[in-house]
Amino acid sequence: MDIDRMEIIFATNNTHKLNEAWAVLGPGFRLLTPRDCGIAEEIPETQETLEGNALQKARYLYERTGRDCFADDTGLEVEALGGAPGVRSARYATDGHDFAANNRLLLENLAGQENRRARFRTVVALIQGGEEHLFEGIVEGRIVDAEHGVEGFGYDPLFIPEGCDRTFAEMSAEEKNAVSHRGRAIRKLAAYLHATNK
């Protein structure tokens, strides 16, 4: 196999995620989208855990294409809210992916709360030659009192990673990827793919 151009599909409908994964994987990989494989519909995610959803999305694509692929499921876990919104992060305030409404609800639910500790957790599910593998990436941090910054997506304007003084939405894509949940999980995936394709 040509190690310089490893081809793999990312089972996501989220272009922000796609761009982040692209930046981490680099030119050694040719990253395809579901659309590139003729799959235009929303990929279902109806499980109760990040692991379950990541596997569900990867299996959905694998069953339809028979090609190596991976999926990412991510949740924001807030300590004072017992781990919520967690696996329901996309649908916290509404049925859809309404980032502004989700952020408003999160701030409302944390009003007056001193414990602002939170973490992002990403689970990447890879299906390679029919075999399934999971990779996890976690970043610890805290939720601030108001939105700051316009970069990134989702809860980024409200989350400051440990050891930093800016939210993810105030960082460049490169800075976010260096410490983020997704950056960590995708680097583990990349290391595994390199190791198994030599």
Ligand code: ITT
């Ligand atoms: P796919 O399932 O198509 O991959 P999605 O947007 O539904 O895309 P998730 O279910 O993994 O992805 O993500 C749930 C929500 O968590 C997402 O809609 C965002 O609100 C939030 N989220 C995920 N990753 C994030 C990140 O890096 N920064 C901020 N918020 C994020």
